[in-house]
Amino acid sequence: MDTHTLTIHSLSQGFREKKFSVTEITKYFFEEIQKKDKDIGAYLSLMNEEALVEAKYADGLFHENKVTSLLTGIPLAIKDNILIEGIKTTAASKILEQYTASYDATVIKKLKDEHAVFLGKTNLDEFAMGSSTENSAFHITKNPHDFTRVPGGSSGGSAAAVSAGLAVGALGSDTAGSVRQPAALCGVVGLKPTYGSVSRFGLIAMASSFDHVGPITKTVEDAAILYDAIKGHDPFDATSISEEQLSTTHPDPHYIKKLVIGIPKECFEFELEKEVKEGIERAMEKFKRLGFVLKEISLPHIKYSVPAYYIITPAEVSANLARFDGIRYGNIQNLKSVRADGHQILNLKELYEKNRGTGFGSEAKRRILLGTFVLSAGYYDAYYGKAKKIQECIAEDFDKAFDNKTENGVDVMFMPTTPTRAFKIGEKTENPVSMYLSDIFTVPMNFAGVPALSLPVERYDLKKKELPVGFQLVGKKMHERDILGLGMYYERN
Ligand code: GLN
16 A cells, blocks of 8 residues: 555545555554654654554444544644643653643544544654754654755644655644645645634644644645644634634635636745746646636735744744743653753752753744843834734735735735745754745735645655645635635646
8 A cells, every 4th residue: 555645535435435444554554654754754752552542443433334524544643732632742842851741732632523543743843943843852854755855844744744655644833834834845735724713722832923723634635624624613712713704615616716816926026946936837827727817916015024023923932932941841750851960950040041941942042032132121112013013014915915896806826835945954054044034935824814725736756756846825814715625626637
């Protein structure tokens, strides 16, 4: 069996037709992980025992013909900043090395209700800060298409697992592109939903006003299935939107064919790697050939999104990471692991210095320092206040472009996902600004809260060793059905 080609859809059909059992498939995935993950490093920890218990239960449901969900028995990978009760959850940080989650994230609860099978927790940049998964405190993850290159980040483990056939689907988190960018670099599909449509209860917060949970899958159809399962109002997340406002993910093809696609001209003013530019042009040509109307539009402020992001986010990060002191969220016996060896801690300040000094990696520290600085008295208006105004301008750019009452209003937008294909391991680690610029096309949607889907220009065969190129479809708030429907249309043609 080739696990690369398995989708939620095909696997579920196989279960139903009793071609194989969930237990057989689960064991097979663990064998594949055993064989291949030493080269890739997608997983931080595996859930062999729990997965086999769930698989057996799912087999029982199939046996009794009681299955109503496409996700029953499907092997999934979960980014290690999403809590699963009783399972170690580290956010790829040393400060959480000994933390076991005491409850399920809402998205996990929802997937458990469907009897999906969790294979394990995937690698990420520490606390989801980064674009290459090189900021993990534990190990780096390699791009399955080329082991000398990064899988992107911060959900690099989830994207690599799906791309390498080590999970059928995965969950990631996206604060500025962390679902879409690794999906693009690994040749798979990633969806950042509308802000508030998927609960973040049980997601370890990075920058709460931009954090989203989203699916990473092989096909757009699978992304729609996962999105359908995890979306919904949650009283535990204060930003969660009401059930009535949530869109359906089942669009009708006649409706899809009438969607007008906007192409923001600013995206082509940035320097794109030659192969990315060519890939993006091929995708645009395909939409034209399929009969879609493509219109040039303008998002004049998106060029300020990265600088503004790197002011607002550190401010939120510095507040969210303040709770980690090496005492809570860890096992007290293991405090030694973050304290300096053999050193007698004398007072609280010293304990904080030791624990936070050794528990956080350099990117986390950089953001805590930056965030504390931009929020400090006398600087707030100059930095944070200004950056929030830029965020408003960018959100207005999207509102205007999507305003169908005006002559130039469009229904969806088409954009590149990243300026380059997967870059070499180590290439950007010494220069944080060049790393930050990988987010140029993904940050604006987190500012505006609109949904965005990244999908590969072509199907990329791992054996051919080509580096994938991805593009994004961006929708109006709560119009996931538009971008998923259009994405499926592209994928099927
Ligand atoms: N590259 C972004 C950052 O480092 C990605 C964050 C994210 O989406 N989690 O902040």
